[in-house]
Amino acid sequence: MAYDPITRITVDQLSVRYDLQLERVISVREYAIRRLRGERFPSQILWPIRDVSFTVQAGESFGIVGRNGAGKSTLLKVIAGIVPPTLGRVEVRGQLSPLLELGAGFDMELTGRENIQLYGTLLGRRSRHLRARIEAIADFAELTPFVDVPLKNYSSGMVARLAFAIATDSDPEILIVDEVLSVGDAPFQRKCEERLARFRARGVTILLVTHSLALLTETCSRAVLLEPGRPCVVGSVNEIAARYAERTGG
């Protein structure tokens, strides 16, 4: 595939704010009592993402590194359109397939076949298309004999394999990968890696979140390092890997 010099992802001065008070469940009763007593509702503001900027070009593999709580998952959710940005600008150009929170939306009471339909349509695919792909998806997940068994009888590895197979059974231009390579056993992991490598060879833009510096340097050309309370750093993968190793004392 010819190199298509367009910017797939633009993240421009992005900040995301969480209000911890908001996340507390408040009832009408509690609200009314506090109002009557004249109490305030103190809020605890948290900025999991503070002024982050980078761009990802078509065909590029871009890494996101940082310790737990540095805002990596939040950043991916903003790019995937799940969490709205508080400040700044995010632009995504191209068909995007998020491989994050795999299997969210599975119903354990339903069979593999029914879940392929349910999860697939949740990801925005057409029923007709999914029906035609059931065999291929079950085959990749190595679950063909179990496709009419309810998911509650699957092992957790089987569920994860099915989720990966459904999520990657598409023709994306951008792939968001969040540590999903830890799916299934070693042979299945190799299969997943092969599938990702094939996407990359086809010129699919990849956004990868990982704690593994080996995987990072092997896969990506550039990366961003997120650290709480510090400005983010964007640079070549070796530079970022070195910085990250230094920070984590690795």
Add this chain to the structure above:
Amino acid sequence: MNGAEATPGTYDRTPPVWGGPGAPGRYFDLLHNLVSRAIKQRYKRSVLGFAWTMLNPLMTMLILTVVFSAVFGAVVPNYPLFVIVGLLAWNLFSLGSTQGLASVVDSGALIRKVAVPKEMFPLAAVGANLVNFLFSLIPLLFVMLVMRVSITWAVLWVPVGVFLIGLFTLGVALALTTLNVFFRDVRYFYDAALLAWFYGTPIFYPIEVLSPRARAILQWNPLYVLVDVFRTPIYAGTAPAPAIVITAAIEAIGMAVVGWLIFRRYQARFVDYI
């Protein structure tokens, strides 16, 4: 923390997640899957399965008939039929709005993890109850058969009534599910309100038994006309009065629009609260 001059963040995606030319089809497929999941959940868990959907209104009808036919039987001919038609309309509304209310919070895990149009959840809750409602027309036909009430051409009005009740229910569900995201005890308040609403709607009593004053108050109950649009063609075998249909349509569309506006206004913030 953030300066007053700061403009809110923007998110722009082409092709959009749930937009573009193929969007209606994708919405439809997702809705279909969510509705069929809700129905499967309902029937997989109970032993009697489908039978329960049909038995439940029959049993409630029997109880209400035993208790109230001495009071209202003289005023209302075919009292059991009068009751069951009203009950089915009421159940469609009360079950649809109750489940719609809970739908967004119950799907919280999903909403936090997948970019999915959130209005699909209340829509699916109301849709699933519409399907159940269709099954519960079987006991209704059974009662009509037993009571030898014939079906007339007026029955063509029934889909209009069902559609308007469904639309009204959806509007209520959209508004309440939004409120429930921010205040989790809304569902308990609503349960209590529903009980009062049930007694304030002519389901098991005819409006004629009320005093003129009570009747004037009842005009403000939107369900009164909505139930009437559904009940008259079946129970009386005549078309509902045009004024009633128009009022019902205005109420249903109005409620749907209001519910939708409330939902739209707050839905971006749901993800922080659930």
